[in-house]
Amino acid sequence: MLLYTLKRLLSAIPTLLVVIVVAFFMMRLAPGGPFTSDRSLPPAIEANIAARYNLDQPVAMQFLTYLGNVLQGDFGPSYKIRDFTVTELVLQGLPVSATIGLSSLILAVFLGSFLGVLAALRQNGAADYAVMGVALAGITIPNFVTAPLLTLLFAVWNDWLPTSGWVGWSAIEQQGLDVFLKSLVLPIITLALPQIAIISRLMRGSMIEVMRSNYIRTARAKGLSSWQIVQRHALRAAAIPLVSYLGPATAALLSGSLVIEKIFNLPGIGRYFVEGAISRDYTLVMGVVILYATLIVVLNLIADLVLAVLDPKVKLS
Amino acid sequence: MNNSARYAKDHPSVQAMEKAATPMAGRSLWDDAKRRMMRNKAAMASLVVLGLVVLLAIFGPMFAAHAYNDIFYDAYLAPPSDNFWFGADANGRDLFVRTLIGARVSLAVGFMATIVSLVIGVLWGATAGFFGGTIDNVMMRIVDVLYSLPFVFFVIILMVVFGTSLWIMFIAIGAIEWLTMARIVRGQTLTLKEKEFVEAARATGVTPMNIVRRHIVPNLLGPVVIYMTLIIPYAILAESFLSFLGLGVQEPLTSWGVLISEGAQNMETAPWLLFFPAGFMAITLFCFNFIGDGLRDALDPKDR
Numbered sequence A: 001m002l003l004y005t006l007k008r009l010l011s012a013i014p015t016l017l018v019v020i021v022v023a024f025f026m027m028r029l030a031p032g033g034p035f036t037s038d039r040s041l042p043p044a045i046e047a048n049i050a051a052r053y054n055l056d057q058p059v060a061m062q063f064l065t066y067l068g069n070v071l072q073g074d075f076g077p078s079y080k081i082r083d084f085t086v087t088e089l090v091l092q093g094l095p096v097s098a099t100i101g102l103s104s105l106i107l108a109v110f111l112g113s114f115l116g117v118l119a120a121l122r123q124n125g126a127a128d129y130a131v132m133g134v135a136l137a138g139i140t141i142p143n144f145v146t147a148p149l150l151t152l153l154f155a156v157w158n159d160w161l162p163t164s165g166w167v168g169w170s171a172i173e174q175q176g177l178d179v180f181l182k183s184l185v186l187p188i189i190t191l192a193l194p195q196i197a198i199i200s201r202l203m204r205g206s207m208i209e210v211m212r213s214n215y216i217r218t219a220r221a222k223g224l225s226s227w228q229i230v231q232r233h234a235l236r237a238a239a240i241p242l243v244s245y246l247g248p249a250t251a252a253l254l255s256g257s258l259v260i261e262k263i264f265n266l267p268g269i270g271r272y273f274v275e276g277a278i279s280r281d282y283t284l285v286m287g288v289v290i291l292y293a294t295l296i297v298v299l300n301l302i303a304d305l306v307l308a309v310l311d312p313k314v315k316l317s
Numbered sequence B: 001m002n003n004s005a006r007y008a009k010d011h012p013s014v015q016a017m018e019k020a021a022t023p024m025a026g027r028s029l030w031d032d033a034k035r036r037m038m039r040n041k042a043a044m045a046s047l048v049v050l051g052l053v054v055l056l057a058i059f060g061p062m063f064a065a066h067a068y069n070d071i072f073y074d075a076y077l078a079p080p081s082d083n084f085w086f087g088a089d090a091n092g093r094d095l096f097v098r099t100l101i102g103a104r105v106s107l108a109v110g111f112m113a114t115i116v117s118l119v120i121g122v123l124w125g126a127t128a129g130f131f132g133g134t135i136d137n138v139m140m141r142i143v144d145v146l147y148s149l150p151f152v153f154f155v156i157i158l159m160v161v162f163g164t165s166l167w168i169m170f171i172a173i174g175a176i177e178w179l180t181m182a183r184i185v186r187g188q189t190l191t192l193k194e195k196e197f198v199e200a201a202r203a204t205g206v207t208p209m210n211i212v213r214r215h216i217v218p219n220l221l222g223p224v225v226i227y228m229t230l231i232i233p234y235a236i237l238a239e240s241f242l243s244f245l246g247l248g249v250q251e252p253l254t255s256w257g258v259l260i261s262e263g264a265q266n267m268e269t270a271p272w273l274l275f276f277p278a279g280f281m282a283i284t285l286f287c288f289n290f291i292g293d294g295l296r297d298a299l300d301p302k303d304r
Helices: A002-029 A043-052 A059-072 A085-119 A126-140 A143-157 A168-174 A175-210 A212-223 A226-262 A269-278 A284-310 B014-019 B027-038 B039-061 B095-132 B131-149 B149-164 B165-194 B196-203 B208-244 B254-267 B272-299
Strands: none
Touching: A002 A059, A002 A126, A002 B131, A002 B149, A043 A143, A043 B272, A059 A284, A059 B131, A085 A126, A085 A175, A085 A226, A085 A269, A085 A284, A126 A175, A126 B014, A126 B272, A143 A175, A143 A226, A143 B208, A143 B272, A168 A175, A175 A226, A226 A269, A226 B149, A226 B254, A269 B149, A269 B196, A284 B149, A284 B165, B027 B039, B027 B272, B039 B095, B039 B272, B095 B165, B095 B196, B095 B208, B095 B254, B095 B272, B131 B272, B149 B165, B149 B208, B165 B208, B196 B208, B208 B272, B254 B272
C-alpha cells in the first residue's frame, strides 16, 4: 500500500507538469499582459515594470524561472493585486472555498447515499419515485439557476437567510454563530444539490444490485432485519461506486464553486481564478490551477486507496 | 433414424422453423429500437417538446414583433404584457425574442460542440481500439492524464486567450467532452473485434471494410448516439456556465446563460427576467435527458 501510494504520487508529477506547461503557455498566448492599460506609460517605465517581473525575457526563460520558483514553494507576487503574493491570496481564499466545498461534499455524500438507499429499499414505491424525480431535477437544473431561485425564495421574498456575503470564521465571536451559519446555508445547499442528485442515483443503482446478491439472501434467511442487513452487509459493497465517484465529484464541486462564489459574493479561490484570468494575472491563475490540479490528483488517490480497503477484489498495483 | 430426416435441413423442427420464419419480416436492431422508443411516452413527449423549442428558436425571431437588439426606452424592466410577452430587460429589450435568440445560440453550441467531441472521440477511440497494443496504451494514457486535469479552468483560459467567439466556444467545449466518447468507442471496438459474429464474418470471407461497415459501425452507433444525447445538454450547460461568468457570448447577442445571469441581477424587481430563460433551459435539458434515457433503453441490447 505504501509502495503503491508512492508510485501514484510519482506518476502525478508528469500530470502536474503537463498542467503547469499548458496553463503557463496558454496564459502567455493571451493578447495583452497584466500591465497593459488604457493609459499609455512612458516606454522607460514599461521597460522597468517588465524587467521587475522578468517579462522582458524570452518566454522559455520565464517558464524555467517560474518552474524553479514553484519547486521552491515560491508562487511569485500577484501581478494585479498589489503587495500580495499568490500564496497569501490563496491562503486568504482557501478557508472560504474549503468551508463551502467540504461542507457540500459531506452533505452530498451523506444525504445522497441516504436518499439512494431509501429509494433502493422502496424500489418502485412512492419514496423511490419522489427521490428519483428530485434527483432528475437536481441533475438537470444547473446551480446558476437554483442559486438565484433559492435566494429569491429564502432571502428576498422571505427574510430567513442573507442573500450573499461571507461572515468568516474570525467574526463568529463578534456576530454570533447563527449569523455565520446562516450565511453558509444557501451556498452549501446550491453547491451540493447536483451532487446529492448524482450520488443518490448512483447509490440506488448499486444498492438494488447488492440487495439481489446471494449473501444478502443468506443474511435475510438468518433472520436479520432489513436495517441490520443494510448496515452490516449491503452498505459496504454498495458504497464502492460512490467511492470511485468521489474524485470526479470533487472536481465538479471545484468548478461549481466558481459560480457559487460569484453569485453569493464569497471571497474564495474560484473568484480569484476568474478575475485573474480576465485581468491576465499570470501568477495568480497559475497558482490556483496548480492548487486545484494537486487537489484532484490527491483526492483521486485517496478514493482509490479507500476503494482497495472496501473492495477485496481491487488489487493495488 | 427416420429416412426423411437424413439431412438437418429436412428435420421437421427445422422445416417448422423455416415456415414460421418466412412470413416474418426481418427485424433489425434499429427496427426493434424504434418500436421500443415509440412506446416510451416520456421520450416521445420530450421529442415533440424539443422539436417545438428548436422550431421556435429557428423561426420565432423572424416573426416576432421586435428585433432582439431593439431598445425601447419606456419599457425598462417592463412586466409581461401584450406587447412584450415575456417582459423587457434592463435595457428595454423584448425578452421573448431574446430568449429565442438565446435558444438559437445555446442549441447551436450544444449541437456543434457535440459534433466536435464526436469527431475527435470516435477517431481517437476507434484508432486506439482497432490497433491495440502500444498505440492503444499511449493514446489511452493521454486520455487518463487529460481526465485528471481541471478542464473547466483550461476552457476559461482558452476563452480568455482567443476571445469569446462562438467558434472557439464550439471547439473548447467539444474538447472537454470528447474524452468519455473516446473511452466508450474504444471499449466497444475492443469487444466487438473479438465477437463471434465478427469472427464468423471473417471466416466466411467478408472483407475487413465490409466487416467494419456492416458489423462494427452499426454496433458502435448505439452507444455513440446515446452518449451524444447526453453530451448535448452538458455542452449547453457548459456554454451557459461560461456565459454566466461573463466569458461566453457577448452583447448584444445572447444565450440562456447570459439571460439567466442578467435575470439573477434583476430578480428582486423583475423576477420574470429569471423565470423565462431558466424555464426554457430547464425544459430543454429535461427533454434531452428523457430522450437520452429512452434511447438507452431502446438501443442497449443488455436490458432486453
